[in-house]
Amino acid sequence: xxxxxxxxxxxxxxxxxxxxxxxxxxxxxxxxxxxxxxxxxxxxxxxxxxxxxxxxxxxxxxxxxxxxxxxxxxxxxxxxxxxxxxxxxxxxxxxxxxxxxxxxxxxxxxxxxxxxxxxxxxxxxxxxxxxxxxxxxxxxxxxxxxxxxxxxxxxx
Amino acid sequence: xxxxxxxxxxxxxxxxxxxxxxxxxxxxxxxxxxxxxxxxxxxxxxxxxxxxx
Numbered sequence: 001x002x003x004x005x006x007x008x009x010x011x012x013x014x015x016x017x018x019x020x021x022x023x024x025x026x027x028x029x030x031x032x033x034x035x036x037x038x039x040x041x042x043x044x045x046x047x048x049x050x051x052x053x054x055x056x057x058x059x060x061x062x063x064x065x066x067x068x069x070x071x072x073x074x075x076x077x078x079x080x081x082x083x084x085x086x087x088x089x090x091x092x093x094x095x096x097x098x099x100x101x102x103x104x105x106x107x108x109x110x111x112x113x114x115x116x117x118x119x120x121x122x123x124x125x126x127x128x129x130x131x132x133x134x135x136x137x138x139x140x141x142x143x144x145x146x147x148x149x150x151x152x153x154x155x156x
Numbered sequence: 157x158x159x160x161x162x163x164x165x166x167x168x169x170x171x172x173x174x175x176x177x178x179x180x181x182x183x184x185x186x187x188x189x190x191x192x193x194x195x196x197x198x199x200x201x202x203x204x205x206x207x208x209x
Contacts, residue, residue, distance in 0.1 A: 006161060007162060007163040007187060008160055009160060009161070009162040010162075010165065011164045011165065011175075012166075013164065013166035013168065013175075036165070039165050043163070059171075116171065116173075117171070117174055120174040120178040121178045121181075123175075124175065124178040124181070124182065124184075127162070127179070131160045131162075
């Protein structure tokens with residue numbers, strides 16, 4: 001990460017496991033969470049050294065965040081990321097840095113089988129808002145951008 | 157020089173593509189880092205998965 005150009009936002013988007021992937025293991029969940037933790041820690045160190053009001057943003061598929069019984073590995077990673085960012089946000093509450101999670105609606109096109117977001121523009125609008133200098137008070141939020149699909153539902 | 161620089165940690169090329177296209181409308185630069193663990197994850201239907209073969 002030290003080889004990267006200066007950055008003011010770390011955007012974490014763990015690769016999604018296909019629900020049909022039976023080969024995914026708990027070890028992979030552990031690997032995914034460990035690397036995301038390490039990258040988050042490295043980014044915070046970078047922001048501290050460069051006196052940057054850095055932003056940490058986690059992108060999590062909304063269905064996995066709600067707990068998908070057909071995709072346990074996928075949901076475990078999403079749950080782990082939610083917990084990680086809740087803790088990090090608490091740790092950052094007295095700094096100029098923030099940590100927020102955005103839940104997106106993944107594409108369900110079985111033909112293309114691509115891992116895309118249904119509303120990428122809406123997600124980037126939210127990211128752009130979180131990058132604003134004036135958004136330093138927005139910390140520890142879990143923003144559901146599922147096109148209204150989550151309205152009225154309990155959240156994890 | 158862009159107003160913001162985002163470091164995206166993902167090896168999912170579909171995600172990277174859709175985000176970079178959408179972020180182009182804003183004054184934001186996007187760099188991508190590919191953590192090793194993501195290469196062993198299952199990014200379905202993507203070049204990342206093909207690169208594992």
